Amino acid sequence: MALDIKAVNLSIIKMPLKHPFTTHLGSVTEREGIIVEVEDSNGFIGYGEGVAFSSPWYTEETVQTSYHMLKDFLVPLLKKKGISHPDGAIALFSSVRRNHMAKAALETALWDLQAKKEGIPLSKLIGGTMEAIPAGVVVGNPNLPEALKQIEGYLEQGFKRVKVKISPEDDYQYISGIRKQFPDLPLMADANSAYSLKDVNRLKALDEYGLLMIEQPLGFDDIVDHAKLQAQIETPICLDESIVTFDDARKAVELGSCKVINIKIGRVGGIGEAKRIHDYCVSKGIPVWAGGMIEFGISRAHNIALASLPGFTIPGDISGSDRYWEQDIIEPEIKVHNGMIKVPESPGIGFELNRERLKEVTVFEDRFEF
Ligand SMILES: O=C(O)CCC(=O)c1ccccc1C(=O)O
Ligand SMILES: [Mg+2]
The missing domain is CATH 3.20.20.120 (Enolase-like C-terminal domain)
Incomplete structure (x- = not known):
């Protein structure tokens, strides 16, 4: 049975690190990220996270390029074509070159959703x-x-x-x-x-x-x-x-x-x-x-x-x-x-979003209804 997706929510969040993290390429003192929520018709929500950094020091992607890919290409592809199982995501996204962190942000949410739908741990x-x-x-x-x-x-x-x-x-x-x-x-x-x-x-x-x-x-x-x-x-x-x-x-x-x-x-x-x-x-x-x-x-x-x-x-x-x-x-x-x-034993990733904390650190949010 296909995943019956009703909406995708994207939140850009920002949080300071407790201590700077330093490599020869520079220091990270504050982290931005993208939290993806994929909701289905049964009310299950799959969670994903975009892990690109604010600047392209580790790979070429950034929070902003990932957000652009998600909003303008990946979420529209999902909306237009649908998906029966997360293992089809690689094929679904194949018209978009690279941008792996943006793809993974959405794909991992689909895996969490699938596991929740089946009532089993993602692991x-x-x-x-x-x-x-x-x-x-x-x-x-x-x-x-x-x-x-x-x-x-x-x-x-x-x-x-x-x-x-x-x-x-x-x-x-x-x-x-x-x-x-x-x-x-x-x-x-x-x-x-x-x-x-x-x-x-x-x-x-x-x-x-x-x-x-x-x-x-x-x-x-x-x-x-x-x-x-x-x-x-x-x-x-x-x-x-x-x-x-x-x-x-x-x-x-x-x-x-x-x-x-x-x-x-x-x-x-x-x-x-x-x-x-x-x-x-x-x-x-x-x-x-x-x-x-x-x-x-x-x-x-x-x-x-x-x-x-x-x-x-x-x-x-x-x-x-x-x-x-x-x-x-x-x-x-x-x-x-x-x-x-x-390793959690409850369905999906086994962790819930702390909505109060998420709200505190969210700097931008957008929702796409299917
Ligand atoms: O998440 C961590 O604990 C740090 C892992 C780490 O070394 C790292 C963190 C950010 C970007 C690249 C790397 C790396 O493995 O090269
Ligand atoms: Mg490394």
Whole structure:
């Protein structure tokens, strides 16, 4: 039976982060996002979240370009053609090139709606098998003494893995400082494309720190140089920015550009594509983990459902609501217990919008009746 959609609601929200999140590309101090609500004729509401940033520093999309795509192309396509199941969203949106975060915002809402309609958790609908997932945290603080204190706090909370941001200006000193205090910590480093092949000796020298992996050391759209680099370093390379489609993942694995892939639902255009990449990686013995986008609770909830799939064998960038927010827009908030996050058992994503909080942080709202 087709999804009988009656309306789509889009809210642009804005919230300050508790603490700035810094990479070599700049600092995020305030987060905007788009909350999507898709309502059907039975009164079920599927929730999605657009995870593009206010400016195009991580990918080419922004909150405004995502909103434009949703309002002027994606929502009208859904209204005109309808959809029988969310796994048809990739085909429905195929006349729109890229704009993956905009597509994912709507597609994830359709998955939540479908799960609610079937009365099952989203994790079960997409093939999840885990009851709880391990939590990982990212430290975005270039000040070493402060970062050490933060890491200590996170370890007390039971986080299973810590990721830090590095660049050629700040790598050995930072990593060795962390290793001195935490010799056995499961630690990884994300470079967000700060290096080039000229830095191969620098990157080789990082091998001695026993990092779980190095994430996206080279160009944000490269898979060729990464293959050359992986052949010369011991530390496994994990790709983030350069994997935006299933075919990117296949080609990167075929070329030997990485040994691990970070899957972000927004970056790859939705849960359907994320699942395809997961299934392929499982078949090739490539571990995957769920990436983070400094997101609000809706996207975090979708990540939890995705990370319950069996190929997510490495703790991802999934922390609790309180990692970035004084108060999240969902209830209950997402909590980490002994380093684990419970996968909800109630229908859909298993979290409700906190309407009062949503209203407080909404800066713009629009509704499309079908
Ligand atoms: O959501 C988080 O906890 C942070 C994850 C993170 O590192 C990140 C946050 C925003 C944009 C890009 C990245 C990244 O993984 O490169
Ligand atoms: Mg990354």
